[in-house]
Amino acid sequence: MQESNIRNFSIIAHIDHGKSTLADRILEITNAVSKREMKDQLLDSMDIERERGITIKLNTVKLNYTYNNKEYILNLIDTPGHVDFSYEVSRSLAACEGAILVVDAHQGIEAQTLANLYLAMQNDLTIIPVINKIDLPNADIPKVTKELHDVLGFKEEEIVLCSGKTGEGVKELLDAVVERIPAPKIDVDAPTxxxxxxxxxxxxxxxxxxxxxxxxxxxxxxxxxxxxxxxxxxxxxxxxxxxxxxxxxxxxxxxxxxxxxxxxxxxxxxxxxxxxxLNKEASTPLDGYERMKPMVFSGIYPVDASKYEQLKEALEKLKLNDASLTFEPVTSDALGFGFHIGFLGLLHAEIITTRLEREFNLDIVVTSPTVVYQVYLTDKRVLIVDNPNKMPTREKILKIEEPYIYTNIIAPSSYVGSIMELCQNKRGIYKSIDYINDTRVNIHYELPLSEVVYDFYDKLKSRTNGYASFDYELIGYMESNLVKMDILLNGEKIDALSMIVHKDIAYEKGRSITKKLKEVIPRQMFQVSIQASIGSKIIAREDISAMKKNVLAKCYGGDVSRKKKLLEAQKEGKKRMKMVGRVEVPSEAFLSILGSDD
Amino acid sequence: MKNVSGVYIHIPFCKSICTYCDFCKVLYQDKWAIAYLKKLKEEILDRYMKDDIKTIYIGGGTPSCLSLKELKYLLELTNIFKKDNLQEFTFECNIEDINKELLLLLKEYHVNRLSIGIESFDEENLLLMHRNNNYQDTLNKIKLIRELGFNNINLDLIYALPKEKLSTVKKDLKLLLKLNPEHISTYSLMIEDNTFLSYKKINNIPEELDYEMYEYICNKLKKKGYIHYEVSNFSKEGYESIHNLGYWNNSEYYGFGCGASGYIDNIRYDNTRSLSNYLKGMISSSEVLLSKDDLMEYELILGLRKIEGINLQEFYNKYHVNMQDRFPIKPLIKNRDLVYKDGYVKINPKKIYVMNEILLKLV
Structure with missing residues (x-):
């Protein structure tokens, strides 16, 4: 094998900038797949990836490409675009010497463009900037070219113009891959x-x-x-x-x-x-890559307690191909045996729970996510708390610190007011605004991570009609006035529903959560009280009145089997319920307390 | 010869369609009616196994919307059955269809029970249901019925209609009682899929109010001497519907006609709900052979609809299994969901309106 004919590269892009389509076109041009075998988004092999139009798992393909009458092997290593999966990105990048940075010809630079580019630069990769979707009627190549130059420092002549959809410029892009990305250093004789x-x-x-x-x-x-x-x-x-x-x-x-x-x-x-x-053993391992720490923790429990072992096996299998997943066994009074699981972010949590349900056919209960707190105790010890139930009582606590992030929120400047209002509501600390061009800004805030893991991204999207993009980096811990809030059903504390909240908003949160629970917990044959408390003090209460009616009024010969079907359907519904004391609580109640306010 | 004693015959024709109805029905057309009755005859001849029939029930749809000639043809079909021991023969009518000729014809064929869908006297309710009623007219018709010697009349009442108040139910019930029927069926409105009400996205009234209406009806009828014998059924002593009790006793019965269901030889079957398929002779829609376990489950969920409940000895005689060994009834007796008395297990009368919730703990 000749040294110079291999190129290992990734494609990095913000969501929706056309990475998967571009990859499809590359596969087609290099004859890796015939037209007949072509189905859209070939590299996104999981159902959930195709459905949501996102890439989660990295995939690798080997491509043959002829350039100047010479055969080259191009290894294309796919990467995810979402912030939660920057861990996967860094793994992909560790196997590469170069990366194609894709930017949409209309939308320009977005938050994840920046995040992924910084990762690539940390890995010393050669970057080929690409403006994609140049076939779009609203493509603005001069504007995006200027952004790439002004914000990221690329030279105009470095930028490749292409369209994954029409194939225009894709060959030039592959030529650039061969020309610009260095071949891997090859030493076949060294220890393996x-x-x-x-x-x-x-x-x-x-x-x-x-x-x-x-x-x-x-x-x-x-x-x-x-x-x-x-x-x-x-x-x-x-x-x-x-x-x-x-x-x-x-x-x-x-x-x-x-x-x-x-x-x-x-x-x-x-x-x-x-x-x-063993026959040519190396003495020192390669540098791995930066191991991402889980930022968000949730409990996952089987609805049916006898499925605990199955859940454990499923998690082990998922971990095998998602190294960022961490878990340990945990017991809850309310939910029994389960796992305390660390995720990279909320989308990651959602993907994992969906995969557990779909690929492993498990009915699970997921508790509300929590971040990792540093708790300074009066006895000078520091406790790491990633589960609200491990929070010591107040008199033992000197102070609590919570993780903060630094945001890149890129949006049209007309939304600045609305975005700032949202960040303010989420206890944000304003830092600065950068102008990307005349009409677009990058807003920097410091925000508590705990405020972001709930519904920040959804709110941001809805406030900006989907125009804002968002990425963040963890900047460290800051002191906050935090308290543990418990939820009680008929006077009994439900450990799986406890949460850490900022004291200033605890009352409001308590009210909105009890209200939300009232909506999702169905009526029982007796009255149920839902209370929120801090320590022994009740701060909010809602009551669910006893069920008054669950009967089929009319039932004659023709209805008999329908009545049985109705009962069977109701019984099926009960299977998704978890008995908490005497109260039947639907699995989604444990997560529903998230999207609770504004 | 088997031991099937009930016959249900379905007439799927109506002069107008009620907004809540999800039964098998079409607008009446004479060319279809005649063809339908001929097919019905074929089906009866094909299926009926010469059993001794004790109850016949002709329901719909609106059987009374047929012409006199068609009715005569229909009633003649009942002579196919061996009915030396016939105890009850019910015919469903709309009040506006009732006249002397119709009643005399029914009399001639030994119909001895009339079931009339009054549903409500309230203008707003009637408008919403797309029905017609007039109290004075009803009073006259009932008088006529009595004069011709019918002494077993059921009147249907629907309550819990959208926007309905308790006062409307009280008024409806008061008028209904003035008619002095032997039997009353009262139904809380069910908004079924594929009905006009569901298309209009009509919602049920709050369940507190629904229950309040039910409680009022039960108390009022009890005071007036009616026996509450099934979730939605009340009668004067000795006037319980024998035919309908057959359903709740999990007894076998024939179902003839489009959209009818039957239960023969441990098979529960449904006929097609499509009139055109029925007329083409494609009668069957589904058949399910029940296991012993299924049979016991049906026995339970149907039997507990009766206010008196299920007799444990009879259950044992039928299945050679003790009910308490098959279903976890003991803990439910303990927490007062069920009541055990004099050999019967029944739903706690205070919990009849949430009986599904209790059944779910049993099946």
Missing amino acids: RALIYDSYFDSYKGVVLLVKVVDGIINVKDKIKMMATGKVFDVTEVGVKTPKEELLDNLSSGSVGFIAGSIKDISSVHVGDTITT
Whole structure:
């Protein structure tokens, strides 16, 4: 293999800037898939990705491309666009030498364009700026070119113009990939080192590892060792995706592909670990990449307690291909045995819960997300609290600090007032406004993360008719006047509903949550009181009156089987209920307390 | 010969369509009526197994909207049945269809019970239901019925209509009682899918008010000497509907006609609800063979509709299983959802209106 013919690259873009369509076109131009096999958004293989038009999981394809009569191998490593998944982005980027930065010819630079670009720059990647969708009737190439120049510092001649939809400029883009992105450094003779950047479970092959081989060579039948865990496996298969699987005899330095080794034990594999071979063992592992810490925690419980083991297995399998997922067992008085799970953000939480329900067919209860607090105790200790129920009583607390973020909110300048109002409501601290051009601004605030994980993004979108984009970085901890608020049903505290809130808004929050719960908890055969309390003090109360009617008024010969069906439907509905004391609470009640105010 | 004693015959024709009705019905047209009755005859001849019939119920739709000639043809069909021991023969009528000729014809064929859909006397209610009624006219018709010797009359009343107040129910019931019927069926309005009311996105009244109306009706009728014997049914002593009790006792019965349901040989079947399919002879829509477990479940959910409840000994005689071994009734007796008395298990009378909630704990 010649040194200079491999190029490893990613495409990074803000959501909706046409990354998947551009990738489709690249696959088509390089003949990776025939027209016949083409279906839209080929790299987005999960149903949930296609449905929502987002990319969550990275996928890799090997492409053949001829440039100046020379054959090149282009490894395209797909990346997600959403802020929650910057962890996945950084994993993809760790396997690359360059990245294509896609910007929509009409919308221009957005918040995630910036976030992803900074990640790429941290990884020392060569960036090719691309203005996409130039076929749009409202494309404004001079404006976007100016933004790329003024805000990001690209030179005009660096920028490639293309349309993923029509294919215009895509060939020029691939030429630029070959010309500008450096070939990986190749050393086939060095001790073997390969970076695991992803993995998944295949019921026939066991754990499949996606790797970038940096040094040396990995052959079928080699014995490989996971450098972090020390576990050794026999390689049974290696190959690449084109995007169909293509089996090879080996993967050598510079290439990206997959390895299977009849690995059954999920825990012996860590994404980010380095693989070496026993016959040419390396002494030091590769630098992994920045490990993202979970920012948001939720409890997940099976509705049916006997499904606990199934939930555990499902989480283990998900973790295999979503290394950012962390979980540990937890017990709740109200909900029984479950898991306390760490997520990167609220979308991540939503994706995981949806996958648990769809792919593993589990009925689950998800509790409201909480961030990680630093609690300074009177005895000088510092406690890390990621679960409201672990919050010590008030007299033991000196102060509580909560995580803050620094925002990039990019929007048309006409929405500045509305956005600032929203940030103010969310306890934001105004920092500055940057002008991207005459009509668009980047608004910087410092906001408590806890205010963002609830419904900030939805509110931002609705206030700006969808024109605002949002990204953030964690900037550290600041002191806040926080209290633990409990929810009681018929006088009994429901641990799964406890939350940490700012004292100034606790009353308001208590009122809106009890009200919300009143809406979602159906009437029972007895009256139910819902109370919010801080310590022993009740701050809000709502009552659900006893059920007065659940009867089929009319039931004769013709209705008999309908009556049975009605009962069966009602029974099915009950299955989604969790018994909390004597009260039947629907699973969604535990999450419904989120979108509660304004 | 089997032991099926009930016959239901469905007549799917109406002169106008009520806004709440989701039964099988079409606007009356004479060319369809005749073709329909012929098919009905075929179906009866095909299905009827010479059982000794004790109750016949002709319902609809509006059976009384047929012409006299068609009615004669229909009633003649009932002579196919062996009815030496016929106890009850009910015919459903609209009040405006009632006249002397009709009544005499019914009399001739041994109809001995009339079921009349009054539903309400309130203008606003009637407008909303797309029905007609006039108290004076009703009074005259009832008088005529009595004069011709019918002594078993059921009147239907619908309550809990949108915007209806308790005072309207009181007024309706007062007028109804003046007519002195032997039997009263009162239904809380159900807004079913595919009805005019559901298209108009009409909502149910608050359940507190609904229950208040129900409670009022129960108390009032009790005071007036009526026996509350099923969730929605009241009668003077000895005038319980034998035919309908058959349904709640989980007994087998024939169902003939478009949209009819029947229950024969442990099979519950539904006929097609499409008139054109029925006329083409594609009669059956579904058949479900019930397991012993299904049978016991039906026995439970139907039997508990009766105010007296289910007799444990009879349950055992039928299934050779103790009801308390099959269903978790003991804890529910303990928490007063169910009441056990004199060999019967019944829904706590205070909880009749939430009986589904209780059944859900049992099945």
